[in-house]
Amino acid sequence: MALKILDNIRWLTPANKENQGEHPEIVVSSRIRLARNIDTIPFEMKMKNKDARHLLELTQSAIKQRLQGKFYEIKKLTPLEKESLLECHLISPGFIKKDSPTGVFINDKRNISVMINEEDHLRIQGLSGGLNLINLSEKVFDVEEVFGDELGYAFNENYGFLTSCPTNLGTGLRASVILHLPGLVFTNEVDKVLKGALQIGIAVRGIYGEGSEIKGSLFQISNQYTLGLKEEDLIEQIRKLIHMIIDIELKARDVILKKAHYEFEDKVFRSLGVLKSARIISSDEVLNLLSALRFGIGMGIIKDISLDLVNELLIVSRPANIQLYYGMVLEEHERDIRRAEYIRNRLNNPGAN
């Protein structure tokens, strides 16, 4: 059967050199987010519907004149499309639920998105694979400058960029990086790393799981403080920590290779076997199997599958994305069948699209 094209998910960030940072075998993705508000418009708390409309008109006008990309008004999207934007990490969970007018701008390269009328008027964020914070921050600031020039930001000499919530004051900058740390999970060193990070004001938490359950050995690392440090120093702090964690992770992986080589090799190939053959598969199961696959590629156990493909499988197999990919609304059971089919096709024809 013919393969569906990935373009069915209009905002899926393409895998290419530009979106590939350092250490993709450990760093799944990097994100930089800036919170900004327009000086002359009330903040979310005091915002009326007409203010939200006004904000949307103003930002659209700025986009039209200075930026290349697409603007989507959220309420004009289908529920599936909204979920998909969320699964692609282009919008936040709270954003979908808002009643007042909201919109999202996504640039042509699909590595920058701007949420309009989130908790702050603008949430400008850049996304990339691998560790790519410096490069990413340059791109994000280019877009930030356009809106600042066109609309004028709320700014105060003492407290910097003014935000709806005091926890974002100052730079309004949140850098976050998703790491894949099966080595640290195996050697039980995760806790140690987490505590060390907290002491310097950096938060680490497991992702995709409910509460404290960590799935797929994925962790998110982000700065907690936004005031009192320069943007480049905030980023440098995170970068340094990440490099330190990468070193520990690589050592842990060496330990694994020495202590449990066959067990891990077995786990990797069994996971690949399931992904290549399963007929019904849930997105949680995919997450765990891809974790093993990612580890196998990073360790050189698997050589003919790219990390780009693993990243694609991770995103496209999410519940809303798989439906958009097939261009139809699917019940959970049908979804599990289609997901298995999509993954089989991609892994058995890695070159095709």
Added chain:
Amino acid sequence: MLCDDCKKHPATIFFKEVLPDRTVELHLCEQCAAKRGLISTKKMSPLEVMHKLLKEKDARDAEIICPVCYLSLAEFKRSGRFGCSHCINAFDPHIKELIKKIHHSDKHIGRKSASGRKRSIEIYWLRKELKKALEQEAYEEAARIRDRLKDYGVEDIG
């Protein structure tokens, strides 16, 4: 070396405290150090710090009001959200400590906001004026506004 307190786990944390009459040395495992309150096992996030501090209320909070959006300090403490770009000035003496405790700093040293030409805002209001002028059949005025819009490079003017 085993922990001085539990004598079970290996001691990983060493404390040396010099008192007036003697020096106390402690060798503890992490759990026992946490039990004695010598290390915190969990640090509060900025958001948790904020919500904790916002509970400290004052009878006069309702009287301190932002002159622009009319948000009161009492309302701010309930929601933890500012109402507009002027609130922070209106509340400043009362929230300085709060901000300092959230961020461990009360001074921004990062990028500054460029003053901005605010062209999109200008264009927005010119378009409104143009619409009004056309409705009132004030064609000379409309032509004048159109010229200004053209100066901004806006061509699609009805």
